[in-house]
Amino acid sequence: MxxxxxxxxxxxxxxxxxxxxxxxxxxxxxxxxxxxxxxxxxxxxxxxxxxxxxxxxxxxxxxxxxxxxxxxxxxxxxxxxxxxxxxxxxxxxxxxxxxxxxxxxxxxxxxxxxxxxxxxxxxxxxxxxxxxxxxxxxxxxxxxxxxxxxxxxxxxxxxxxxxxxxxxxxxxFETPVIQHKMIRTVGIGESFLAERIEAWEDALPPHIRLAYLPSFGQVKLRLTATGTDAEQLKAENQAQVDKVLPLIQEFVFGFDDDEMETVVGRLLKERGETVATAESCTGGYVSHLLTKIPGSSHYFVGGIVSYSNEVKINQLGVKPETLAEFGAVSEATVIEMSEGVRQRLGTTYGIAASGIAGPNGGSEEKPVGTIWIACAGPSGTVTQKLQLGKFREQNIQYTGIYLLNVLRKQILANR
CATH class of the missing domain: 3.40.980.10 (MoaB/Mog-like domain)
Structure with missing residues (x-):
């Protein structure tokens, strides 16, 4: 070496x-x-x-x-x-x-x-x-x-x-061959993931090593195979991927260089579908993730940063009584936000986020880090409540990944 x-x-x-x-x-x-x-x-x-x-x-x-x-x-x-x-x-x-x-x-x-x-x-x-x-x-x-x-x-x-x-x-130098294979997961913590795949990990051959690489809402599993034959090592890595996938398939969103926004964009483009965003606590971050990808104009129509209740009402059609009864950070509100942006911008999907990013502004009922997200699509609207931490930037980044993952799951469910 x-x-x-x-x-x-x-x-x-x-x-x-x-x-x-x-x-x-x-x-x-x-x-x-x-x-x-x-x-x-x-x-x-x-x-x-x-x-x-x-x-x-x-x-x-x-x-x-x-x-x-x-x-x-x-x-x-x-x-x-x-x-x-x-x-x-x-x-x-x-x-x-x-x-x-x-x-x-x-x-x-x-x-x-x-x-x-x-x-x-x-x-x-x-x-x-x-x-x-x-x-x-x-x-x-x-x-x-x-x-x-x-x-x-x-x-x-x-x-x-x-x-x-x-x-x-x-x-x-006369160097060995090093082959990497990355499995990208979302929505499961590192320790829970390790427990699920413990037996598989223990059975890996000595020349293939596993590393856990956690980031915002995600854990990357990196297989590193070392030897002399690149094609053989590549095949061995793939064989190990095939063995572990049945254990973690529900959490896997991509491989190698795939980012969540890349995967979502590819799915939308393949199906000729579109998406629009309605963002409150994320302030346009989700739109930024989607538009980072070259060619995103094929599937991203636009978004509304509805930071105030007035914009939620006037631009997205959120009912004043919904806000009065449930508040801006609620399941009812993000449902109306996602459905409103989908209808107004004429897209296949509408996605929305509203929450308390922090570090201030929480309450006993809704502490800092309380985020509601929603995805409206052809088969209805799905929601998810996130209970994150006290750090604003991290909360925004976590929300972006989780919201795109909800969209990804809805796209796959609507095949």
């Missing part, structure tokens, strides 16, 4: 000023070529800290991938630190200088001495051309191990990895 460690460099990551999306992408791509990520680290722009984390990574990994700290300013010290780590010096790489010069000429911008110094690379490294920016990549080898330094800008890093680094790693 070839082991990899990813190191991100930059105070801005530690301070929370930017989100590190690089390591997630890198981990996926390494796994696809049979290299197993074993650790990721973030370190600030200080030489001592970088040297320390490099030494630690070299002791436990075969491939060390580093992003960040390659800019032209004084706070970017990755190159000089790599020189110290590999006991070498910076020299101008003429090919790198040519590409950097061309980068500025094409954009009609002047090139400063700081920009020119970006072509200065550690003498001990192999230069990796960056045609998408001004910071070159660097490849070091020592004692059979590889160190790769890349810019932290995701666009540049991904192009370097895809076009140069991943092919080079595949040539350098």
């Amino acid at each position: 070839v082991r990899a460690e990813v190191i991100t460099i930059g105070d801005e990551i530690l301070f929370g000023q930017i989100t590190d999306t690089n390591t997630q992408w890198i981990g996926t791509e390494l796994t696809n070529i049979g290299i197993r990520p074993i650790r990721k680290s973030s370190v600030g722009d200080t030489e001592a800290a970088i040297l320390e984390v490099l030494a630690e990574a070299e002791a436990r990994a075969d491939v060390i991938l580093i992003t960040g700290g390659l800019g032209p300013t004084k706070d970017d010290i990755t190159k000089t630190t790599m020189c110290k780590y590999f006991d070498t010096e910076l020299v101008i790489n003429e090919h790198a200088l040519e590409i950097i010069t061309s980068f500025f000429v094409k954009r009609g911008r002047p090139m400063t001495e700081l920009n020119r110094q970006q072509a200065a690379l550690p003498k001990a490294c192999t230069y990796i051309a960056n045609y998408w920016g001004t910071a070159p990549g660097m490849w070091f080898e020592r004692n059979g191990k590889v160190f790769i330094s890349m810019p932290g800008v995701p666009f540049e890093m991904k192009n370097l990895m895809t076009n140069a680094i991943l092919p080079k790693l595949k040539e350098f």
Whole structure:
């Protein structure tokens, strides 16, 4: 097994000023070529800290991938630190200088001495051309191990990895094959799911591992098979999926890269059906999920964010007496909301949500996290009461997933 460690460099990551999306992408791509990520680290722009984390990574990994700290300013010290780590010096790489010069000429911008110094690379490294920016990549080898330094800008890093680094790693290492298969579930907690499939999990062969990946209202089951034959591993993963599905079929909504909104959109498009939304507590979040998908105009007609009772009455046709008797957060209200938006926008389905997202506004009868959702369709209207927590953003996200799942079930029931 070839082991990899990813190191991100930059105070801005530690301070929370930017989100590190690089390591997630890198981990996926390494796994696809049979290299197993074993650790990721973030370190600030200080030489001592970088040297320390490099030494630690070299002791436990075969491939060390580093992003960040390659800019032209004084706070970017990755190159000089790599020189110290590999006991070498910076020299101008003429090919790198040519590409950097061309980068500025094409954009009609002047090139400063700081920009020119970006072509200065550690003498001990192999230069990796960056045609998408001004910071070159660097490849070091020592004692059979590889160190790769890349810019932290995701666009540049991904192009370097895809076009140069991943092919080079595949040539350098003889790697096993790693095959993943994901089962996506909704509406069942991680511990309850584990109890249902315990016997199946215990019977998995040693070269197939199971991981539970919980998120908002969902649990992903990831099967990871390791071996030498990709097609055989793929078939073995699928055989295990076929064994476990009868135990959890009612909770499974998709596989691999399927998201709930993708699955719902695909079902609607296949059937030539449409949906409209009536949202109160979710404030348009469900509409956002649906319209994230390219081609959603085929099935998403529109929505009404009915945050106030006046909009519920005037735009959706909710009866004033319903609100007076049951309140905005009630089964009766979401039934009228879903049926109203379906009728007014002329869609196959109308879906609605109304609740107390929090953190304030609850009562003893209806505490924060009380949410009602509904789906009106050709065969009638179904509802569900959610009792969530006290955190507003989480409640909105949970509601979005559960509401789309209710819609998914109704679409399947109306076959």
